[in-house]
Amino acid sequence: MIYAGGGILGSNASEELLQFAEHVQTPVTTTLTGIGGFPTQHPLYVGMPGMHGTKYANYTIQECDLLIAVGARFDDRVTGKLASFAPNAKILHIDIDPAEISKNIAVDIPIVGDAKNILASLNKYVKPVEKENRKEWLDRIEGWKKSYPLHYVGEQDGLKPQYIIEQIYEACKDAIIVTEVGQHQMWAAQYYKFSEPRSFITSGGLGTMGYGYPASIGAKVGKPDRVVFNIAGDGSFQMNSQEIATAVQNDIPVIVAIMNNGYLGMVRQWQELFFEKRYSHTCIRDSVDFVKLAEAYGAVGIRVEKTSEVKPALEKAMDSGKPVIIDFIVECEENVSPMVPAGAPINEILDLERK
Amino acid sequence: MSENNNKMTGARAIIECLYEENVEVIFGYPGGVLLHIYDEIYKSDLRHILVRHEQAAAHAAEGYARATGKVGVCLATSGPGATNLVTGIANAYMDSIPMVALTGQVPRSMIGNDAFQEANITGITMPITKHNYLVQDAKDLPRIIKEAFHIASTGRPGPVLIDLPKDITTEEIEFSYPDKVDLKGYKPTYKGNLQQVKRAASAIEKAH
Numbered sequence: 001m002i003y004a005g006g007g008i009l010g011s012n013a014s015e016e017l018l019q020f021a022e023h024v025q026t027p028v029t030t031t032l033t034g035i036g037g038f039p040t041q042h043p044l045y046v047g048m049p050g051m052h053g054t055k056y057a058n059y060t061i062q063e064c065d066l067l068i069a070v071g072a073r074f075d076d077r078v079t080g081k082l083a084s085f086a087p088n089a090k091i092l093h094i095d096i097d098p099a100e101i102s103k104n105i106a107v108d109i110p111i112v113g114d115a116k117n118i119l120a121s122l123n124k125y126v127k128p129v130e131k132e133n134r135k136e137w138l139d140r141i142e143g144w145k146k147s148y149p150l151h152y153v154g155e156q157d158g159l160k161p162q163y164i165i166e167q168i169y170e171a172c173k174d175a176i177i178v179t180e181v182g183q184h185q186m187w188a189a190q191y192y193k194f195s196e197p198r199s200f201i202t203s204g205g206l207g208t209m210g211y212g213y214p215a216s217i218g219a220k221v222g223k224p225d226r227v228v229f230n231i232a233g234d235g236s237f238q239m240n241s242q243e244i245a246t247a248v249q250n251d252i253p254v255i256v257a258i259m260n261n262g263y264l265g266m267v268r269q270w271q272e273l274f275f276e277k278r279y280s281h282t283c284i285r286d287s288v289d290f291v292k293l294a295e296a297y298g299a300v301g302i303r304v305e306k307t308s309e310v311k312p313a314l315e316k317a318m319d320s321g322k323p324v325i326i327d328f329i330v331e332c333e334e335n336v337s338p339m340v341p342a343g344a345p346i347n348e349i350l351d352l353e354r355k
Numbered sequence: 356m357s358e359n360n361n362k363m364t365g366a367r368a369i370i371e372c373l374y375e376e377n378v379e380v381i382f383g384y385p386g387g388v389l390l391h392i393y394d395e396i397y398k399s400d401l402r403h404i405l406v407r408h409e410q411a412a413a414h415a416a417e418g419y420a421r422a423t424g425k426v427g428v429c430l431a432t433s434g435p436g437a438t439n440l441v442t443g444i445a446n447a448y449m450d451s452i453p454m455v456a457l458t459g460q461v462p463r464s465m466i467g468n469d470a471f472q473e474a475n476i477t478g479i480t481m482p483i484t485k486h487n488y489l490v491q492d493a494k495d496l497p498r499i500i501k502e503a504f505h506i507a508s509t510g511r512p513g514p515v516l517i518d519l520p521k522d523i524t525t526e527e528i529e530f531s532y533p534d535k536v537d538l539k540g541y542k543p544t545y546k547g548n549l550q551q552v553k554r555a556a557s558a559i560e561k562a563h
Contacts, residue, residue: 010451010512012424024559033450066562068555090562092555096543097511109555113547121547125556137563176422201421205449208442214411218418218427221380221404226422240414242407250404 001064002026003049003078006033006204007071007095007115014038014197016119017070023123025134027141029057031072033204036194046141047150050078051340052186055148058346060141061086070094071115074104075205076342084345094118148338150190153353158331159307161259165191168229168257171314175227176201176219178254180212180236183265186336188231210239216254217247227255227318234260235284244297247323255317255324258290261332269335273352285332294325302326361531365493366391366524369457370399372500375532378428380404380419381457382412386432387472388459388521409436413443417452426453426507433459434472437518438479444514445483453512455503456480460489462522477518485513493526498533505536510543 008017008030014037021028021044028038029049038045047054049061061067067089072078079085082105093100093107094115101110111118131138152162161184168175169192177192178201179185185202194200201219203211216230237258247254259265262285271279294301300322304313310328317324337352363371369392373381380402385393396403406412409431416427427447431440437458447454461470477489486506488499503515 006450007511009421064562066558068559090558092558094547094555095511096545098544109551109558111547111551111555112544114545117545118547118552121549121552122556122559125552126559134563178418198422198424201418203446203450206442206446208414208446210410210442211414211417211446214406214414215418215421217404217406217411218382218415218420219422221402221415222419222423222425240408240411243411246404246406246411246415252404 001060002028002068002070003031003061003072004028004034004037004070005031005072008034008037009197010071011096011115012197013071013116013119016116016123018042019123020119023128024126025129025131025138026068027060027138029053029061031075031078031204032189032202034072035189035200036197039195040193041195046145048189050080050346051342052190052336052338053346054150055338055349056141056144058340058349059144062088062345062347063140064089066090066092068092068094070119071096073100079104080340080344080346151353152337159305159310159328161187161261161328161330161334162191163307164257164259164310164328164330165231167310167314168231169193171311171318172227175199175229176223178202178212178216178219178228178230180230180232181207181209182233182236183269183334183336184231184233184259187259209236213237213240213243213254213256217243217252220252220254230254230256232256232258233265234258234262234287234290235264238287241293244294244299244323244325248298253320253322253324255326257326258328259330260290260327261330261334262286263332266336268333272333272335273341290325290327299323299325303329305329361529362527363530364391364524365496365526365528366395368493368496368528368530369500369519369524370395370401371530372497372532373401373428376426376500376504381428381430382406382415382419383430384409384412384432384436386436386459388433388461389430391521391524392430392459392519409439410442413440413454413456414446416454417443417447420452420454426455426504428455428457430457431459432472433461434474437474437476441479441483444480444516447514448483448485451512452514453507454514455507456514456516458516458518460518460520463491463520464522466520476516480516483514484516487516487518489518490520490523493523493528496523496528497531501533502536502538506538506541510541
């Protein structure tokens with residue numbers, strides 16, 4: 001299988017990657033920073049790997065006999081327990097940085113160079129594989145996709161953040177999605193569908209809360225014709241919310257969609273799972289009225305509390321042509337699912353959805 | 356621009372260098388040691404987005420770079436302005452995003468004296484930049500800026516910081532922009548080794 005990282009975007013190798021995957025009829029997973037480097041609705045796509053990846057991406061990695069890493073660096077959030085990662089696979093690693101070769105995992109075949117270049121040569125040197133000759137492997141993966149899809153329990157108990165992300169996709173299928181860091185970031189990675197490179201902008205390695213809003217302002221300045229959403233949490237957004245002033249003064253109409261659960265949600269999730277729900281300093285409920293905050297800066301503020309209000313709010317935001325803050329009051333103890341506990345092998349992946 | 360009689364201040368030269376690199380927008384926040392640079396920005400066509408905190412300038416430059424594929428540029432003053440960029444620079448380093456961060460610095464004669472708003476930003480950012488520079492002579496500005504954009508955007512991309520002492524920005528230089536960069540010890544490999552590509556091809560053909 002192909003495990004593609006942010007290097008695909010760095011080297012503008014999306015086309016070559018698509019050709020290569022189809023050429024050898026091999027499933028593709030893209031890391032958090034590689035999302036958008038391969039069309040997420042392509043039949044060969046298996047989603048994101050690792051801690052909050054899809055079950056079927058993780059199972060595919062664990063069962064494959066050759067792992068082709070391209071512009072990826074075997075981050076701990078991808079590999080889980082390193083000793084158990086891709087246990088049956090030879091590792092082929094394509095990276096422009098020789099320091100990455102065998103840094104985290106012993107590589108069997110390294111190729112140092114530009115991903116675009118090397119994928120193009122592989123397309124030349126590797127004999128094409130017919131779909132039928134890969135049938136058994138692809139059917140197994142298809143079976144995992146059917147048995148273990150990404151899912152969440154519907155609307156009966158409050159507004160679901162995953163539903164909001166799906167609705168953002170429905171409202172605008174070619175937006176640039178920028179995120180902060182935390183649960184909302186994982187939901188955005190899981191539930192928005194990406195077809196273009198450079199459409200998903202997120203703080204991967206460092207995990208910087210407060211990254212998303214200024215990054216979305218930068219993205220909108222660079223791509224003024226695209227709709228730009230900053231999918232945020234109520235914690236992260238407060239780390240750089242002063243930038244509403246920048247957006248208003250410079251007329252940069254980014255739409256912020258706050259998944260407001262009143263918690264530093266990802267830390268709360270770990271406290272729930274591993275610290276018997278002792279929510280030490282993760283409750284931030286009623287910190288601020290985000291609608292008034294938006295209005296105080298001269299931006300548009302919208303509050304959404306019901307599922308039925310989601311669509312109209314998104315339409316209003318996109319029509320306004322102004323900087324908008326939408327305060328989505330979401331289910332407060334929703335978990336990001338599935339999840340591999342830190343340090344576990346990636347096939348030991350738990351369902352955490354709330355019933 | 357004509358080749359002859361291109362005398363200008365360091366501050367003006369910095370703007371000319373950014374034009375040479377086809378920079379369309381920079382994200383920044385002014386301050387004492389940047390006054391001459393901001394005066395040149397005022398007189399230029401360069402688009403400048405005024406943020407409300409320098410951290411946002413770094414993140415915005417990164418968001419711009421990720422959306423467009425170009426090098427993102429941010430600008431902050433010395434001391435706290437520079438240290439406020441640190442998180443954004445570290446973020447760009449971790450995710451391999453091309454960025455050039457320009458920071459003001461106290462005048463050369465005052466470096467190391469704990470001057471007002473002084474911070475050793477090249478020291479601080481050593482482990483989180485692909486490379487960084489403290490400009491010691493205004494004549495070096497064009498070469499350094501050319502190299503910075505080259506390093507940021509080639510090989511494995513990443514952030515490069517250029518620290519600009521205030522007196523560099525007022526010094527007059529004869530401006531000429533270099534055509535190319537030649538850095539010993541920095542030659543990123545683009546083409547894969549053919550033997551390795553063939554080994555890989557054979558492994559791929561054998562895989563199920």
